Each structure stands twice: as structure tokens, then as C-alpha cells.
Amino acid sequence: MSKAALCSDRVLLNDWHVVADLTNLSSDEPFHTRLLGADLTIHSRGRYDKEVVRNDTGTLVKSTKRYGFLWACLGKPERDIVFVPEAEEGDRHLVTGGSIAVRVSGLRAVENFLDMGHFPFVHTGWLGDEPHTEVAPYKVELTAADELVATECQFYQPVASPTAKEGFIVDYVYKVIRPYTVALYKSNPVQKHRLDVITLFVQPVDEDNCVAHPFLCYLKEGIDEAGIRSFMQLIFAQDKPILENQVPKRLPLDPRAETPIRADAVAVLYRRWLRDKSVTYGAIPARM
Amino acid sequence: MLDTAKTRWHPIAASYDLPFRHVFHGQLLGREFAVWRADDGYINVWENRCLHRGVRLSIGINDGRELKCQYHGWRYSNRTAGCTYIPAHPADAPARTITNRTFAAVERYGLVWSAEEPQGEVPELPGFAEGELLTLRGIAVNAPADAVAARLRSYRFQPTGQIDGSDAKVTVEAANDFSVALRAVEGSSTTLAVFFVQPVDSNRSVIRGVLEGRAEGAVRMAVLHHHNDRLSKLRDVVEREAVARPAPAPLEPVIERVSPELAEMPEETKHGRKATIRVEVARKWQAADGIAGFELRPIRGLLPTFQPGAHIDVHMPNGLIRQYSITNGPGESESYVIGVKLEKESKGGSICMHETLRQGDVLAISEPRNNFPLRRDAVKTIFIAGGIGITPLIAMAQALHNQNLAFDLHYFAQNEAQLAFPEKTSGLGGALKPHLGLTPEATGAKLREILANYQPGRHLYLCGPGPMLEAARNVATEAGWPEAAVHFEYFKNTNKIDDSSSFEVALARSCVTLKVPAGRTILDVMREAGVDMPSSCEQGACGTCLATVIEGEPDHQDVYLNDAERKSGTKIMTCVSRAKSARLVLDL
Ligand code: FES
Ligand SMILES: [Fe+2]
Numbered sequence: 001m002s003k004a005a006l007c008s009d010r011v012l013l014n015d016w017h018v019v020a021d022l023t024n025l026s027s028d029e030p031f032h033t034r035l036l037g038a039d040l041t042i043h044s045r046g047r048y049d050k051e052v053v054r055n056d057t058g059t060l061v062k063s064t065k066r067y068g069f070l071w072a073c074l075g076k077p078e079r080d081i082v083f084v085p086e087a088e089e090g091d092r093h094l095v096t097g098g099s100i101a102v103r104v105s106g107l108r109a110v111e112n113f114l115d116m117g118h119f120p121f122v123h124t125g126w127l128g129d130e131p132h133t134e135v136a137p138y139k140v141e142l143t144a145a146d147e148l149v150a151t152e153c154q155f156y157q158p159v160a161s162p163t164a165k166e167g168f169i170v171d172y173v174y175k176v177i178r179p180y181t182v183a184l185y186k187s188n189p190v191q192k193h194r195l196d197v198i199t200l201f202v203q204p205v206d207e208d209n210c211v212a213h214p215f216l217c218y219l220k221e222g223i224d225e226a227g228i229r230s231f232m233q234l235i236f237a238q239d240k241p242i243l244e245n246q247v248p249k250r251l252p253l254d255p256r257a258e259t260p261i262r263a264d265a266v267a268v269l270y271r272r273w274l275r276d277k278s279v280t281y282g283a284i285p286a287r288m
Numbered sequence: 289m290l291d292t293a294k295t296r297w298h299p300i301a302a303s304y305d306l307p308f309r310h311v312f313h314g315q316l317l318g319r320e321f322a323v324w325r326a327d328d329g330y331i332n333v334w335e336n337r338c339l340h341r342g343v344r345l346s347i348g349i350n351d352g353r354e355l356k357c358q359y360h361g362w363r364y365s366n367r368t369a370g371c372t373y374i375p376a377h378p379a380d381a382p383a384r385t386i387t388n389r390t391f392a393a394v395e396r397y398g399l400v401w402s403a404e405e406p407q408g409e410v411p412e413l414p415g416f417a418e419g420e421l422l423t424l425r426g427i428a429v430n431a432p433a434d435a436v437a438a439r440l441r442s443y444r445f446q447p448t449g450q451i452d453g454s455d456a457k458v459t460v461e462a463a464n465d466f467s468v469a470l471r472a473v474e475g476s477s478t479t480l481a482v483f484f485v486q487p488v489d490s491n492r493s494v495i496r497g498v499l500e501g502r503a504e505g506a507v508r509m510a511v512l513h514h515h516n517d518r519l520s521k522l523r524d525v526v527e528r529e530a531v532a533r534p535a536p537a538p539l540e541p542v543i544e545r546v547s548p549e550l551a552e553m554p555e556e557t558k559h560g561r562k563a564t565i566r567v568e569v570a571r572k573w574q575a576a577d578g579i580a581g582f583e584l585r586p587i588r589g590l591l592p593t594f595q596p597g598a599h600i601d602v603h604m605p606n607g608l609i610r611q612y613s614i615t616n617g618p619g620e621s622e623s624y625v626i627g628v629k630l631e632k633e634s635k636g637g638s639i640c641m642h643e644t645l646r647q648g649d650v651l652a653i654s655e656p657r658n659n660f661p662l663r664r665d666a667v668k669t670i671f672i673a674g675g676i677g678i679t680p681l682i683a684m685a686q687a688l689h690n691q692n693l694a695f696d697l698h699y700f701a702q703n704e705a706q707l708a709f710p711e712k713t714s715g716l717g718g719a720l721k722p723h724l725g726l727t728p729e730a731t732g733a734k735l736r737e738i739l740a741n742y743q744p745g746r747h748l749y750l751c752g753p754g755p756m757l758e759a760a761r762n763v764a765t766e767a768g769w770p771e772a773a774v775h776f777e778y779f780k781n782t783n784k785i786d787d788s789s790s791f792e793v794a795l796a797r798s799c800v801t802l803k804v805p806a807g808r809t810i811l812d813v814m815r816e817a818g819v820d821m822p823s824s825c826e827q828g829a830c831g832t833c834l835a836t837v838i839e840g841e842p843d844h845q846d847v848y849l850n851d852a853e854r855k856s857g858t859k860i861m862t863c864v865s866r867a868k869s870a871r872l873v874l875d876l
Contacts, residue, residue, distance in 0.1 A: 117360045117376040131665040131693055133361065133375035242359050245344040247320070247337050247543075256545035259339045259386060263376040 004206030007036035007281040013075035015178060016082075018201040018213045019052065019063070020070045021096045035072060036281060037206045042070065067215050068096040069201065082177050086197045086217035093225050097198075097214035097232035104243040105282035106202035106210030107251035110182045111270060112239055113200050114174050116155045117263045122238050125158055129167070132156040135263035148176040148273055150266040161196065161231070163189050163222045176270055179279045180204055188219050198232075207282050208249040212236060254286040293317055293433075295407040296466065298486050299399040299496045302423055306331065306400065311355065313346035315488045316402060318539030320344070321391065323400065326366040326619055327352035333402045334369050335389040338362060339546060345388075353619025353690055364388055366619035370593020373687075378665040381595050381658035389544060397498045398423030399484070411467065413482055416500055422448075422511060424497035426486075427519045431530035433466060433487035436495060439526045440468040440483050445518055448503055449477030451510050481515075490536040495519055565591065567624070569649045575627050576708035579676060580642050584653065585623040593621070596683040597660035597777075600624065601824050603652040605644060610637040611825050613679040613751075614656055615709060617686030624656075627708050629676040657824060659831030659848070660751075660777045662687060667745030669695040670738065672760055674752020675706070680777060681751055682712050689716055696721055698738055700731060700752065731756065735763045742768040750776040754847070771852045778847040781827040781864065785845050791867040795819065795876045796838055810835075810862040810872075819876060821862065828864035835862050840872035 007013055019033050020042055031042040039055040052061040052072045063072045066081050087094055102109055112118070117135050119128025138153040153172035173185040173195070180202040185195040196218045203211040214236070218228050252258060253275045260268050275286060300314040306325040313336065314321035320336035322345035336344050338357040345364075349356040354363045354372065361375040369388035374380065394401045394410045398421065401410045429436050441463055446456045456474040463469065469482045479499055486494040497519070503511050545551075567584040575581030596618070599611045612626035628641040645651070662684045663669075669688060671681040678699055688695045699722045701707055713720050723734055739748070739760070748769060750760050757776055764774050787807055794801045795814070802813050811833055814821055824832040828846025837860050844854050846861035853859050860874070 115360075120375070121358060121361045130361070130375075131667070133665050134378050135376040241347075242343060245347050245358075246342045247344060248342065252342075254545065255551040256548060257543075258341055259546050259550050261340070261374060261376060 004034065004037040004208075006038060007074075007204070009279055009281045010075070011277055011279060012036060012179065012204065012281055014073065014078040016064075016071045016073045016077060016080075017180065018069040018203050018211075019072045021099050021213060022065060022068050022070055023096065024099065025050065025070065033203075033211075034205045034209075036074060036204050038074060040072065067094065069213060069215070082181050082199070082201075084183075084197070084199055084215065084217065086195075087215075089217070091220050092217045093220050093223070093228060095216040095218065095225050095228045095232075097216055097229055097236070099203075100212045100233075100236045100240060101205075102210055102212060102240050102243050103208065103249070104210065104246055105207060105250045106180050106204045106212075107274065107279075107282045108243060108246055108249070109202050109210050109212050110176065110180060110200070111251065111267050112243055113182050113184065114150070114176070114266050114270065115264070116153060116172070117261075118242070119155060119157065122242055123235060126235065126238075127157050127159075128155065129158045137262065138265070140266045140269050142269070142273070148174075148266065148269055150174040161186070161189055161218075161223075163227075165189075174266060176266075176273070179274055179277065180210075188221075190221050191219055194219060204282055210282075248284060250282055250284045252284045252286075254284065257284070293466070293487055294404040297394070297401045297403045297406055297408075297410045298466065299484050299494075300333070300402045300486060301400040302426055302496065303395060303398045303400065304423075309350045309352055311346050311348055311350050313344070314400075314402075315492075317404065317487055317541065318489045319404065319541035320346070321402070322346040322348065322355065323393075324350045324355060326350075328366070328620070328622070330367055330622075331393040331395055331400055332366060332369065333391040333393040333400070334364075335391075335543070337388075337543065339371070339386055339388055339550075351618075351690060353617065363618070365593045365621050367621035368590050368593040372593060372595050372618065373664060375664065378663035379661060381598070381661040383550065385547065386550060387593065397421060399496055399498070411484075413498070415480065416482070416498065420500070420502050422499040422501070422503050422508065424499065424515050424519075425512060427495040427516070427523055428488075429493045429495060429523045429526055430491060431493060431526045432491055432536060433485045433493045435530060436493045436526055437463070437465055437468055437483075437485045439522055440470075440485070440495070443468070443470060443483070443518065443522055445470070445472050445479075445481065445515060447472040447474055447477040447479035448499060448501055448507070448511050449479070450474040451507070451514050453477075490539050491530065495523070564655060565653050567591075567651055567653055569645060569647050569651065570623055572645065572647050576710075577703075577705040579627050579629050579706070579708045581625060581627055581709065582641070582645070583623045583625050584651065587650065591621060591624060592655050594624070594656040594683075595658045596662045596687040597680050598656035598658040598683075599660075599680070599824070599830065600626070600656050601654035602626070602641075603654075604637065604640045605649070605651075606636055606640050608635075608637045608640065610641075611830055613660075613683065615679050615682045615712060617683065617712070618690050624653075625709075627676060627679045654824070657822070657830075657832055659834075660749075660775065662749070663747055664688065664691060664693060666747040667694070667743070668747075669693065670746065670748045671695060671697040672700070672735070672738065672748070672750050672752070673698065674700045674756040675702075676708070677750075677752030677756075677777075677779070678708055678713075679751075681749060682709055684749060685716055685719065686712065689719070695719055696738075698723060698734075700726065700734075700756065728755075728759075732759055732763070735760050736767070739764050739767045739769065742770075742773075746773060748774045750774070751779075754778060754780075754782050771850050774850070776850075778829045780825070781829045781845075781847045783828075783845055783847065785828075785864050787866065789843065789866050789868075791869070792871045793867070794871060794873045796873055797876055804866070809864065810860075810866070814862065814876070821876070823863055826863045828861045831861070833862045835860050836875035838873040838875050841868040842866075842872065843868045 027044040043051045052063040140150045158167040175183045183199040199215045201213045305312045312323040314323045322334045322336045343359040363373040369390045371382045371386040456472040458472045461469040467484045483497045566587045570585040571583040599613045630642045631638045673681045685697045790805045824830045831848040842860040843866040845864045
């Protein structure tokens with residue numbers, strides 16, 4: 001990778017970001033990665049002791065472990081790591097879904113995660129199927145906690161989850177928690193009143209690259225961890241080549257850069273929300 | 289040098305780069321193109337970016353008529369690059385102005401030429417007759433175009449007739465920044481070669497060579513080999529020189545912004561009854577007994593993008609205006625084909641079309657408008673056409689057929705000779721089901737048979753004479769078809785219009801209140817007050833002059849709205865309908 005621009009957005013510098021799945025770290029070899037344009041080396045001393053060092057300054061970077069990931073903060077942490085309440089529930093598998101590197105801005109990856117319209121075309125036969133292409137109207141709002149929530153999202157899916165046996169209309173709720181963190185809640189095919197949760201922690205590698213780290217909290221009934229993981233990897237492998245062909249790679253915040261439709265209501269709000277938060281890293285700011 | 293390069297024609301692909309239903313990724317001066325040939329032979333050179341979310345269209349699907357984006361399945365028409373369908377919103381007709389940027393394309397000398405802002409013509413190669421030449425394989429070089437062109441002046445090669453020889457004399461016949469013409473002579477053999485350098489980016493080029501004279505079989509292979517070898521060596525030299533110099537910054541083409549209206553996902557643009565396009569009757573023929581077919585070609589430029597179900601207003605030489613559906617299949621964008629039935633009680637419209645109009649005549653038409661949009665998310669679609677009602681349904685059936693979606697087209701007519709456009713319907717195979725010479729009773733029975741067993745996910749489209757439409761709608765209701773699954777279009781409104789009421793109309797957004805007296809329509813009164821409102825048939829059949837009612841009780845007299853829409857009281861056709869209440873508030 002070539003040298004990347006460093007980030008100067010405070011909201012991002014002073015936040016925690018996933019930099020590695022703990023299962024990928026070995027104590028024999030240092031692990032190299034990049035966060036917000038800064039090259040990092042992760043040293044493992046034994047199983048528990050991890051150290052993150054910035055290559056350019058040689059200084060130690062704040063780090064901690066949670067949900068099976070190693071997290072780092074380049075600045076002064078202003079808030080804690082995103083809290084996932086479902087991770088506390090005993091009857092769920094907690095699975096890290098394999099880290100997927102994608103050559104596109106992480107903000108584009110978040111937007112893709114919020115998008116139902118692509119299911120029949122990109123996840124054909126799994127999350128959607130032609131001709132069932134309609135995105136019915138749904139609700140989006142900004143909560144008091146400054147999160148974006150889309151509710152009443154519905155989509156016909158032939159194989160909505162690893163345990164689904166037949167197609168049905170799936171209910172979704174989406175939540176954008178931080179600029180690079182987004183979660184999705186969908187009805188469990190067995191216990192229809194409970195929700196499976198996928199939280200996507202996107203590591204902003206630099207402006208044009210990201211690593212998607214999915215964290216799945218799935219009800220255990222009728223499914224094993226390996227099934228969840230391979231399903232997730234299949235789905236992400238389908239998104240990757242499309243995302244890598246988005247031009248430009250960074251997310252344009254100018255409303256006239258692309259053509260939104262009603263189905264994109266949540267994306268429109270997401271872009272506006274990023275603008276209001278002055279997030280520029282991974283974005284192309286709107287012209288005034 | 290690169291600043292004048294934008295106005296020149298450059299090769300961007302070889303003809304062999306555009307095989308059947310392929311999409312080629314081209315690039316010129318840093319700008320990427322999606323290049324594809326439609327089944328009708330037309331070469332499309334487009335900005336390589338879907339207007340929706342920026343995904344490269346070069347990874348899209350060329351179905352021979354349209355290009356489909358991989359991400360959300362938006363479809364763009366051959367020639368116009370206008371979006372014809374947005375699958376996430378199957379019931380909407382996309383705004384016609386969602387149109388991708390297109391670039392000029394000319395195919396010559398086995399190469400496809402384009403330019404960002406072309407001036408003049410594609411370079412003329414005297415002595416190079418089409419078909420009497422050999423197009424070499426393109427050689428990609430990581431170096432600026434002028435450096436490549438400079439090196440090409442000293443390129444050495446053997447004339448085609450002496451390909452195994454070794455001491456041809458090569459002279460430069462002409463050269464500029466982007467091309468070099470060289471002649472090789474050995475003995476009595478002589479070959480003229482012209483090399484064009486395509487500036488891909490500031491530091492990338494492609495050498496595209498053309499040789500005079502045809503070569504076949506083994507000779508052809510030997511010649512291609514010969515140049516491939518030597519040009520590859522030349523490439524290595526130029527690239528070595530190029531790495532020794534600092535690399536120029538990559539070019540950054542400006543991508544145009546979409547219009548402010550599109551950024552807001554607007555309602556359709558508003559305009560009155562305007563005939564903005566001039567067309568020539570390129571062909572007039574008998575499409576069936578009593579039905580004339582007309583092929584209308586633009587006098588200049590391209591016709592606007594149409595969608596299945598769309599109609600145009602035709603302004604006739606005698607001053608009348610009539611609506612006709614476009615029968616074209618997807619991507620058939622060179623001309624519009626319409627069908628006109630000679631009406632027994634013609635008020636002058638169909639007579640004029642049939643008797644006065646001739647091949648070569650010029651007509652004014654409106655832009656296509658689609659008030660009868662086709663959903664393409666049905667598990668199965670049933671089309672029922674009566675007589676000339678076939679015209680919009682032919683366009684729809686071809687669209688579904690092209691996408692391999694399930695449908696049946698039931699076509700009711702008196703006899704075989706009355707079945708219109710057989711050349712179009714024959715391509716539909718077994719989905720076309722003609723029902724000939726049925727009495728009204730037998731028609732009713734047939735409709736009951738067709739519409740029995742409603743299943744969720746099915747949609748029904750009806751077009752034909754009023755009585756048949758009424759019958760079919762009633763049968764559908766009895767058979768359990770929900771209203772939302774039944775779509776229809778009447779040719780005309782046969783209701784007797786009662787315009788005796790007088791009432792007030794308040795326009796909420798324009799903040800005006802108007803009085804509509806007996807004998808005048810809402811549309812008239814609004815237009816007089818300067819409110820621009822589109823219209824087409826002006827008899828409550830086509831759906832163009834629809835307005836949203838905020839308050840008051842409409843007195844519906846149209847045939848466009850379905851019962852649920854009427855009952856909801858939220859929509860009104862302003863050309864014929866009126867108010868039962870003393871006042872109507874419209875969202876205008
Ligand atoms: S990006 Fe092309 S259809 Fe959405
Ligand atoms: Fe996806």
C-alpha cells in the first residue's frame with residue numbers, strides 16, 4: 001500500500017476502531033495493519049498481552065480487547081466502545097465473521113450495509129431474488145442518542161439466514177451507531193419475535209480502503225457458529241467486487257453527486273448526518 | 289498537448305473488443321467509458337458510472353437492447369442512455385431525465401473512435417478502404433502518448449508482401465502528437481502503416497495500428513505476429529525511458545453533477561401540451577386490417593428515452609392532437625413505431641393519419657409520457673388486449689420477454705387479419721394467445737377462464753375498447769383480483785361529461801384561489817391563471833393531468849383512476865373532473 005493521507009477528523013481520531021480479529025493474531029509474528037492512514041504494528045506477547053505501535057512515530061497506541069476484536073484509538077478516547085446488549089445474552093452465538101478487506105471507503109461499505117435494493121442483484125438466491133425487487137417505504141429517524149434508525153424495513157428473501165428453509169418477507173431494523181459502525185436486526189426464523197443482530201465495525205484503513213469486521217449475535221437454536229460464519233463470508237464476498245467498482249471510492253456528500261431514490265432514504269440521511277458531524281475522512285465533502 | 293487532445297478523435301477500442309453482448313472498459317485522457325454494441329449494431333460510449341451509486345457500468349450486463357447495472361439493476365436504453373426501469377420502485381416510471389452521459393462513437397478502420405468534445409471528423413486515411421485493411425492488436429504502454437508517438441517515428445517493420453525479409457526501407461510519411469504514418473518498402477513490396485496513439489491517461493497509452501491491404505490466413509497471422517513482436521520491443525524501450533522521468537500526475541476527469549431536481553428525487557417535470565419533437569414518417573404500412581403502422585424518425589438528434597406503456601401526442605397537419613402508444617421493444621431507440629386504427633366515427637384524427645399522411649411527411653410529437661407503467665416484479669403478468677389496445681401491451685410484453693419474465697398476452701380480435709404487428713408479436717412465442725371472432729358472451733366466458741384462480745404476485749394489464757375493459761375489470765374483481773393488481777388504459781372517455789357545476793379551486797402551493805364556472809374545466813382555468821400543468825388527451829383517459837386533492841370532494845368523470853383511488857378522494861384528473869363540494873384544495 002502506498003502512503004495514505006492521515007485523518008484530522010476529531011470524531012474519528014478520538015473514537016475506538018477495530019484493528020484486528022483476535023483469532024488472526026499470533027504471538028510469533030507481528031501483525032501489520034493501518035488505521036485512519038497511520039501504519040500500525042501489533043505485537044502479541046502471549047495470549048493476552050497485545051501492543052499496538054504506530055510505525056511513523058514509534059509510539060504506543062491505546063488499545064483494548066472486546067467482542068473478540070482488538071480495538072485501538074489514535075487520539076484521546078472520548079467515549080467507550082459501542083455497547084452491544086445482545087452480546088450479554090447467554091442463548092446467542094457470538095461470532096466474529098472474518099475480516100474482509102475492501103478497496104473502497106469504509107463509508108461506502110456502511111452505506112452498502114444499509115441498502116436493501118441490491119439484494120436481488122448482488123445476493124441473488126440468498127437475500128433476494130428477481131423479480132421480487134420492490135423496496136417498500138420505511139421509516140428513518142434520528143434518535144435522541146444521535147443514532148440513525150430505519151424501521152419497518154421489509155424485504156422478500158429466499159434464504160434470509162443460514163437456517164431459513166424457504167423464502168419469506170423479512171423485517172429489518174437498521175441502526176447507524178457511529179460514522180463507521182452500523183447494525184442490523186432481523187427476525188429470527190425460529191423464534192420469530194426475537195431478533196438476530198449483526199453489528200458491522202468498519203475499520204477505516206485509509207480514505208480508499210477499509211476492513212469490514214462483522215460481529216454476529218445469533219440465537220443458538222438450530223444453528224452452529226461455523227454455519228453463521230460461512231454464510232456471512234459468502235454474503236460479503238458477493239458485495240466486495242461491486243463495492244470495489246464504485247467510482248469514486250470515497251463517499252460523495254454532495255447531494256448532486258449521485259441519484260438517490262426513495263429506497264435510499266436512510267442513505268440520504270446518513271450522508272447528511274456525516275456532513276453535520278463534519279466527517280470528511282473517506283468522504284468527498286459537499287461543495288458549498 | 290493534452291489540452292487540445294480533448295477535441296480530437298482518438299481510437300478507444302478495436303472492433304474486435306466489442307463481441308456479442310460484451311461491455312468493454314475503455315479509457316481516454318483519464319476518463320473511463322463503458323463501450324457496448326447493441327444487437328441492432330449501434331455502438332454506445334457512455335460515462336463508466338451508474339448514475340445511482342457510481343458503480344462502473346463496464347461490469348454491467350448488455351442484454352442486446354439495454355445495459356443493466358449490477359448493483360441495483362437499473363436499466364439504461366441503447367442510444368439514449370436514459371434509465372428505463374428502477375427495480376426498487378416497480379410501480380414508478382423513472383424520470384426521463386435520469387440519463388447517463390454519452391460520447392460520440394464512430395467505427396472506422398476496425399477501430400472505435402470517440403472524443404470528449406469532438407471537433408471535425410475522424411482522421412481520413414486516403415487509400416485505406418474499409419475492408420481492405422488489417423487492424424493490429426492494441427499494445428498498451430505505460431508512457432505518455434507523445435513519448436510513444438515520438439518513438440514510433442523510428443519504428444521498423446517489413447512490408448506485408450515481404451514479411452520474412454529483413455531490410456525494408458521505412459520512411460515517415462506523416463506524423464503528429466498522436467499518430468505516425470510509415471511506409472515500408474522492400475523490392476516491389478510496399479505497405480503503408482498508420483499508428484494511432486490513444487492517450488489513456490497522462491502516463492498510459494495504447495498503440496493501435498492499421499495496415500493497408502488485406503491479408504488472410506497464414507499471412508495474416510505472420511503479419512500480426514511480426515508487428516506484435518516489434519511493437520512490444522518498442523514498448524519496452526519507451527517504458528524504460530518513461531520510468532527514468534518523473535511520472536506526470538494522473539488526469540482527473542470532471543464527472544458532471546446530476547440536476548438539482550434529480551438529487552431530490554422529484555415528481556415528474558411539469559409542462560403543458562407541448563409538441564417539442566419533429567419527426568419524419570420514415571415508413572407507413574398496413575400493420576393489420578384497418579390499422580396503419582407508422583415509423584417516426586427524428587429529424588435531428590436522438591428521440592427521448594421511452595418506457596413500455598408510454599404514449600406520445602401526435603399533432604396532425606389538420607391541427608388535431610391524438611395520443612398513440614409506443615410499440616417499441618426495449619432498446620429500439622432509433623425511431624418510434626405507433627399503430628393507428630381507422631375509426632368508423634373518426635372526428636378527423638385517424639382519417640388524417642390514414643389518408644393524408646404519407647411517407648416523408650414531417651410531424652410534431654410530444655415527448656413520451658408514461659401513465660401506464662409496467663411493474664416487473666410480478667411472478668406472472670397477464671396482458672389482455674382488445675383490438676388496437678394491443679399497442680402499449682406489445683411494448684410491455686417485449687420488455688418482459690427480454691428479461692425472461694413470465695407473462696401471457698391474450699389478444700382479442702375479429703379475425704387473423706386484424707392482428708397487428710405480427711413481426712413484433714411473433715417473437716413472443718407461446719406467450720401470445722390470440723382469441724378470434726368471439727361474441728360478447730364468448731368473450732366474457734374466455735375472460736372468466738383467463739382470470740380464474742388469482743394468485744398473489746400476479747399482475748393484470750388491460751387495454752382495449754371501453755365495454756371490454758369494463759367486462760374484464762368486473763370479471764377480475766369477481767375472481768378475487770385486488771384492485772392494486774389490475775392496471776388498465778382506456779383509449780377514450782365515453783362517459784358523458786357533466787360540466788354544469790361551478791365551484792372554487794384553491795392551489796395550496798401557489799396560494800391562489802380560482803373560480804371554475806360551468807362549462808369550463810379546472811385545467812383551463814388554471815392555465816389561464818398561469819399555472820403550468822401537463823396534459824395530453826384532455827378527456828380523462830391518459831392520466832397526464834393528475835393532481836393531488838388535499839381537501840374537498842372530487843366529482844370524478846374520468847376513466848383513468850381505479851375505484852380505490854376514486855374513493856380515497858385524494859386524486860383528480862383536472863381536465864374533466866370537477867367538485868361536489870363548494871371548494872377543492874389541490875396540492876399545486
Ligand atoms: S448503482 Fe447502478 S443501479 Fe444502483
Ligand atoms: Fe450486500
